Amino acid sequence: MSPRATDAPQRVVAAAAEMLARVGLNATSIREVSKAAQAPLGSTYHHFPGGKQELLARATTLAGDRVDALLARLLAEGAGPGLQQFLQRWRERLLDSRFEAGCPVLAAAVEVPVDAHPSAARDAAAAVFARWEQRLGDALVQAGHAPAAAAAQATLIIASVEGAVAMCRATQDIAPFDRVAAQLLAMVEHRAS
Amino acid sequence: MSPRATDAPQRVVAAAAEMLARVGLNATSIREVSKAAQAPLGSTYHHFPGGKQELLARATTLAGDRVDALLARLLAEGAGPGLQQFLQRWRERLLDSRFEAGCPVLAAAVEVPVDAHPSAARDAAAAVFARWEQRLGDALVQAGHAPAAAAAQATLIIASVEGAVAMCRATQDIAPFDRVAAQLLAMVEHRAS
Numbered sequence: 001m002s003p004r005a006t007d008a009p010q011r012v013v014a015a016a017a018e019m020l021a022r023v024g025l026n027a028t029s030i031r032e033v034s035k036a037a038q039a040p041l042g043s044t045y046h047h048f049p050g051g052k053q054e055l056l057a058r059a060t061t062l063a064g065d066r067v068d069a070l071l072a073r074l075l076a077e078g079a080g081p082g083l084q085q086f087l088q089r090w091r092e093r094l095l096d097s098r099f100e101a102g103c104p105v106l107a108a109a110v111e112v113p114v115d116a117h118p119s120a121a122r123d124a125a126a127a128v129f130a131r132w133e134q135r136l137g138d139a140l141v142q143a144g145h146a147p148a149a150a151a152a153q154a155t156l157i158i159a160s161v162e163g164a165v166a167m168c169r170a171t172q173d174i175a176p177f178d179r180v181a182a183q184l185l186a187m188v189e190h191r192a193s
Numbered sequence: 194m195s196p197r198a199t200d201a202p203q204r205v206v207a208a209a210a211e212m213l214a215r216v217g218l219n220a221t222s223i224r225e226v227s228k229a230a231q232a233p234l235g236s237t238y239h240h241f242p243g244g245k246q247e248l249l250a251r252a253t254t255l256a257g258d259r260v261d262a263l264l265a266r267l268l269a270e271g272a273g274p275g276l277q278q279f280l281q282r283w284r285e286r287l288l289d290s291r292f293e294a295g296c297p298v299l300a301a302a303v304e305v306p307v308d309a310h311p312s313a314a315r316d317a318a319a320a321v322f323a324r325w326e327q328r329l330g331d332a333l334v335q336a337g338h339a340p341a342a343a344a345a346q347a348t349l350i351i352a353s354v355e356g357a358v359a360m361c362r363a364t365q366d367i368a369p370f371d372r373v374a375a376q377l378l379a380m381v382e383h384r385a386s
Binding site for chain 2: 025125182183
């Protein structure tokens, strides 16, 4: 069955998020994204009148929303077990992609668009980071951490996972991720007990 | 005094590192870098026959060497005080650049070159991360941490500082960096005591 035309915009945004995660912001092209989404190029330009920058911002938000929904689901089991599951997903994603898949939100945060200013994707990344921090912080408070400590730990978790994923992609080795994950889990369990 | 022609290659590599830190790998152009370095474009192509990818790899290595030399100097004062000084430098760099200056090594780690495969800059980033991990790990061992814990903490420090810098650039706010820095310093001091 060929993909439905009415779903094309959603497929295009999802394909953009995946390309953003793998090659980065400036290397993501509307043409390649449309092709991956099996959407006609003209339809993509029609649905995203703001062009590539609008699409990148939408992709960043979509990726952020998906991770946030996953975190909400996993953290319902408790901060420690939820974080462990979440880290396990990231670990599998790195290994399954042979370290090609990174975080689209990080790409949006650090790259300056060649042909646009300011970066709408960067603003979307800021909103995503804030949402993730809130989500993790709330779960840590529920697990018994003091609010200020929980907020700080939430930031440390996001920052160190982002950095570890980048280190794994550079070194083509899962070891940096495993070292970081073990320490984050110890931190969450230690203070929550 | 106009810049010396014999220094041009070094100036070009330094300018490439700075542009890589600010806009990323694919947005860095040989033309802009040569201009910033006050080097003739023809001379840049002559000195870097491998073109942009060779220049990006050299820039990544230069940036890594500079940070490594700074770490060596600061950590000679002890792991805790050295890390504190190092984090203070990063903090100032973020604020002074209004969050425009990031880490060139991270950019090299996560972006896939539009027009080259594999990425020589990515390989250079892998070597840089390994060198920084060794440097920090050695200092932590000297401060009394057990070798395995020291190695893991070194990775966590690099990963979380990289991630925190990216979060600050997205949010245009120093708060994520400060939250991460406080926890890293507590970790280093706590276990070293």
